Structure formats: structure tokens, C-alpha cells
Amino acid sequence: MNARTAPPAHSRLVNADAVIRSARNVIKTEAAGIRALEAKIDAAFVQACQMILACKGRVVVSGMGKSGHIGRKIAATLASTGTPSFFVHPGEASHGDLGMIQPDDLVLGISYSGETDELLYILPAIKRQGIGLISITGNPNSSLATQADLNLDANVASEACPHGLAPTASTTAALVMGDALAVALLEARGFTSDDFARSHPAGSLGRRLLLHISDVMHAGDDVPRVRLEATLSEALVEMSRKRLGMTAVVDGENHLLGVFTDGDLRRALDDDGVDLRSASVAQLMTRGPKTIGSDKLAVEAAQLMEKHQINALLVVDADGCVVGALNIHDLLRARVV
Incomplete structure (x- = not known):
């Protein structure tokens, strides 16, 4: 051949x-x-x-x-x-x-x-x-x-x-x-990892290591929050307006008291003992919610959400006052996850 x-x-x-x-x-x-x-x-x-x-x-x-x-x-x-x-x-x-x-x-x-x-x-x-x-x-x-x-x-x-x-x-x-x-x-x-990220700013590694919570969170008037005496209806309006799937519940000095989420609403709907027409957000909110500081890395928020199977986090300062909020979609947009 x-x-x-x-x-x-x-x-x-x-x-x-x-x-x-x-x-x-x-x-x-x-x-x-x-x-x-x-x-x-x-x-x-x-x-x-x-x-x-x-x-x-x-x-x-x-x-x-x-x-x-x-x-x-x-x-x-x-x-x-x-x-x-x-x-x-x-x-x-x-x-x-x-x-x-x-x-x-x-x-x-x-x-x-x-x-x-x-x-x-x-x-x-x-x-x-x-x-x-x-x-x-x-x-x-x-x-x-x-x-x-x-x-x-x-x-x-x-x-x-x-x-x-x-x-x-x-x-x-x-x-x-x-x-x-x-x-x-x-x-x-x-x-350190921060030193490493500075030489890799354009890649996903740089984004993961350099982005802080303050870079991706919603702040100011974009943070959903209601007072403790708010009704369920008022909480739902605030959640709908801010579109983060939750709202912080705060006192008169903006200290975090709890959080009301889509999950809390679903649980209330399944509870025959709850009168949704008269219920206050204080009755239905989750006390002691998971929070994070604005100086933390964005990747830490992703890890916290994954660990506790939650989709959103409130950001608080050293005094426990609400300064921001973010959800999984914010991390996705920033390509942290």
C-alpha cells in the first residue's frame, strides 16, 4: 500500500x-x-x-x-x-x-x-x-x-x-x-490574598477578592425597612417597592430588630392561626437574622447565603444599625458567584 x-x-x-x-x-x-x-x-x-x-x-x-x-x-x-x-x-x-x-x-x-x-x-x-x-x-x-x-x-x-x-x-x-x-x-x-488580587484585577479571581459588600449593596433609600409597629400590608408594600424579597424591621434609631422575608410570608399563609388582615410585621418577622458588615468581602456574603440557605442579607454597622442590603442577584450581577 x-x-x-x-x-x-x-x-x-x-x-x-x-x-x-x-x-x-x-x-x-x-x-x-x-x-x-x-x-x-x-x-x-x-x-x-x-x-x-x-x-x-x-x-x-x-x-x-x-x-x-x-x-x-x-x-x-x-x-x-x-x-x-x-x-x-x-x-x-x-x-x-x-x-x-x-x-x-x-x-x-x-x-x-x-x-x-x-x-x-x-x-x-x-x-x-x-x-x-x-x-x-x-x-x-x-x-x-x-x-x-x-x-x-x-x-x-x-x-x-x-x-x-x-x-x-x-x-x-x-x-x-x-x-x-x-x-x-x-x-x-x-x-496575602488581597495582594494577589491586585495583580489580577481583570479576572473573576480579582472580582472575588477585591469586591467588598459596600461595592454591591443597596444603600440609603434603596434599603427596604419598616418600623416595628408596621402592618403586614405596609411591609409587603415596602418589599414590593424595593424588590429585594425582604425588608428590615427597625426601631426609631434604625437599629435592626428583625427581618421579614418572602419565606416568612409563605409560612404565615400556611398558618391557619394567623389573621393576615390584622397581623403586624412584629408577629411574623424573623428575629436575630443573619447580617454582614459593609467592610467584608462580597464573596463572604455568598458563602454566608450558601451556608444558611438564604437569598438576601442585611448590612449593619458596629452599632447594629441597618446601612445596606443585598441579595443573591446582586452577587450574580457582580459576577462574584
């Missing part, structure tokens, strides 16, 4: 058992490589963290090929977790981009073999400027490892590729080592 008569590649049948076996072997091999890293987190790792924390400039990550792809991700992770960092391609560095690296910076070089020519070529220039160098390699006796101030050993027993050629387990190990550095540094710096 020649090339013209061979069936197209996409139409060839695969052996399902073989495919599953191959995929599971990849996962097993890479998982073993990651597990082996745990024993390699030693004094050198601690010193690497100390070097980075002491760095007055940026962490410049560099690597070729697949190590370069891993390096870009490590640089991005470091930058988003409190360690200023960027990636420089070693090939471009020797053609002018070396000027991006300043004396206060620190270089993190990644090469599994530790013999990547493009990376080794720029080492003299880095050394001349007295710039610190940390390497991540699979060979502690390699040129890169021995010329570095510190080497982090990311050696793996084998690649997941059956030919032992394609970087698979080795790149995964380098990535995990980079993540370990980033998280250890994050904790050492006391980097």
Missing part, C-alpha cells in the same frame, strides 16, 4: 487498551519524578529563597526550548505572587537583550542537561556584572550547575517518553520546583 492508498491518519483505529496504558504510564512516571523532588528540598533551596528575598531587583528567568516554556511560566508565577520577575530568551540575550538584566537582578537559569549552549554563552557577561545565579538542572555536575551560586536538583529517574527523548517528566519536575520556590517566597513575604 503506497501513500496514495493508505487510509488517512484520522481514520486509523487505535488500540484503546494501549492508549490508556500509555497515558497512565506517563502520569505514573511524572508523579514519581515529582515525589522524588521532596527529598531534594534541602539547605540549597533555603539559600535560594534567601538570595531571592535579598534581591533588590528582579528575578530574571532564562531557558531554551521546553525549559524556556517552563521558565516563562515560573517567571509569571513569581511575578503574580510578590516576586518581581520576567523571562529573557538566552538566544536573544546574546544579541542585545542582555541589557535587560541589571546588576541588582538575579538570574534563574533552567536547563535539564545543564549544558545548553545559549545559556552558557551569556554566563560570563552575567558573572562580570556580579549578578547572582541560581540554576535548576538535572545534573549537579554540569557546567551550568557548577558555575551557579546555587543549584537546585530537579533530576528525574526517567522521562515519560518511551524513547527517553522528549522532555516530559524533567520539565514537569522543573515546573514544580519553580512553583515550590514561588509559594515558599509568597509565605516568607507574608503575601
Whole structure:
């Protein structure tokens, strides 16, 4: 059968058992490589963290090929977790981009073999400027490892590729080592979720972490509220007007006494002992309702609603006075949930 008569590649049948076996072997091999890293987190790792924390400039990550792809991700992770960092391609560095690296910076070089020519070529220039160098390699006796101030050993027993050629387990190990550095540094710096959100303002994560109750709540005249002596009819009118499915019940100084909700109304309708024509809201309201402060995060309101299976919350100040209200639809509009 020649090339013209061979069936197209996409139409060839695969052996399902073989495919599953191959995929599971990849996962097993890479998982073993990651597990082996745990024993390699030693004094050198601690010193690497100390070097980075002491760095007055940026962490410049560099690597070729697949190590370069891993390096870009490590640089991005470091930058988003409190360690200023960027990636420089070693090939471009020797053609002018070396000027991006300043004396206060620190270089993190990644090469599994530790013999990547493009990376080794720029080492003299880095050394001349007295710039610190940390390497991540699979060979502690390699040129890169021995010329570095510190080497982090990311050696793996084998690649997941059956030919032992394609970087698979080795790149995964380098990535995990980079993540370990980033998280250890994050904790050492006391980097908080608010700090993280500031570098992710456009995404859903930023919205979840940065939006406060005060940003999404209804305030002022938009807050449904009636006095304790209000009739059921008056409470229903207020609920209908403000359209939040509830109304706060307050005293003359705006202190929260209770809440009357759609659920309270349904329970009253099912209670034959309640005369709806003469009932006051004080008879039917829920006392001690769940509330939240305006300085809390909007995501906390979502968690509170989910935990107590409610659809709305009243917002109170330190004195227990009603200052706002919100419901699940407000959180949905803000894309908090």
C-alpha cells in the first residue's frame, strides 16, 4: 500500500487498551519524578529563597526550548505572587537583550542537561556584572550547575517518553520546583490574598477578592425597612417597592430588630392561626437574622447565603444599625458567584 492508498491518519483505529496504558504510564512516571523532588528540598533551596528575598531587583528567568516554556511560566508565577520577575530568551540575550538584566537582578537559569549552549554563552557577561545565579538542572555536575551560586536538583529517574527523548517528566519536575520556590517566597513575604488580587484585577479571581459588600449593596433609600409597629400590608408594600424579597424591621434609631422575608410570608399563609388582615410585621418577622458588615468581602456574603440557605442579607454597622442590603442577584450581577 503506497501513500496514495493508505487510509488517512484520522481514520486509523487505535488500540484503546494501549492508549490508556500509555497515558497512565506517563502520569505514573511524572508523579514519581515529582515525589522524588521532596527529598531534594534541602539547605540549597533555603539559600535560594534567601538570595531571592535579598534581591533588590528582579528575578530574571532564562531557558531554551521546553525549559524556556517552563521558565516563562515560573517567571509569571513569581511575578503574580510578590516576586518581581520576567523571562529573557538566552538566544536573544546574546544579541542585545542582555541589557535587560541589571546588576541588582538575579538570574534563574533552567536547563535539564545543564549544558545548553545559549545559556552558557551569556554566563560570563552575567558573572562580570556580579549578578547572582541560581540554576535548576538535572545534573549537579554540569557546567551550568557548577558555575551557579546555587543549584537546585530537579533530576528525574526517567522521562515519560518511551524513547527517553522528549522532555516530559524533567520539565514537569522543573515546573514544580519553580512553583515550590514561588509559594515558599509568597509565605516568607507574608503575601496575602488581597495582594494577589491586585495583580489580577481583570479576572473573576480579582472580582472575588477585591469586591467588598459596600461595592454591591443597596444603600440609603434603596434599603427596604419598616418600623416595628408596621402592618403586614405596609411591609409587603415596602418589599414590593424595593424588590429585594425582604425588608428590615427597625426601631426609631434604625437599629435592626428583625427581618421579614418572602419565606416568612409563605409560612404565615400556611398558618391557619394567623389573621393576615390584622397581623403586624412584629408577629411574623424573623428575629436575630443573619447580617454582614459593609467592610467584608462580597464573596463572604455568598458563602454566608450558601451556608444558611438564604437569598438576601442585611448590612449593619458596629452599632447594629441597618446601612445596606443585598441579595443573591446582586452577587450574580457582580459576577462574584
